[in-house]
Amino acid sequence: MHADFRRCLLELDVTGIRALCVVTGQSQPQDDHGALISLHHARTLAHSMPFKLRAYSHQWLLERGLPSGLPDELKPRAERIYPRVVEAVGVSVRQLGNVVTPLTQAVECAMSNAAAECYADGERRPDIVKARMVEARHKAMAS
Secondary structure (H helix, E strand, O other): OHHHHHHHHHHOOHHHHHHHHHHHOOOOOOOHHHHHHHHHHHHHHOOOOOHHHHHHHHHHHHHOOOOOOOOHHHHHHHHHHOOOOOOOOOOOOOOHHHOOOHHHHHHHHHHHHHHHHHHHOOOOOHHHHHHHHHHHHHHHHHO
16 A cells, blocks of 8 residues: 555556545545645655655645645755746836826836736736737827
């Protein structure tokens, strides 16, 4: 049983771990997604797992807003292996003589709102976000 459990952890074998739970009589996750979360969490806790796999599972959990079982002393090392991706959008509006005008404020606001709407819709492709920001800029300049 121990070898089967270890294999499931190494391979993130959702089907295998669910079958293993049935055989051993342990409580089973409600669905495959729950089983995957359990496997990743168990990986972060397992000292017998290769560190790279523990670090990957740590980042996988954090990306989804889930708690990781990786000990605090290992977290900086894990984050060097799998750095966290941070997305950002910059908005810049040129002003003449450092004077903020209603037009520059309107353009900046329109472009910021366009980017925020893209992210709210789940659209993060830079070419799409940029195109919508440029379109919003042109509309604000025309009005």
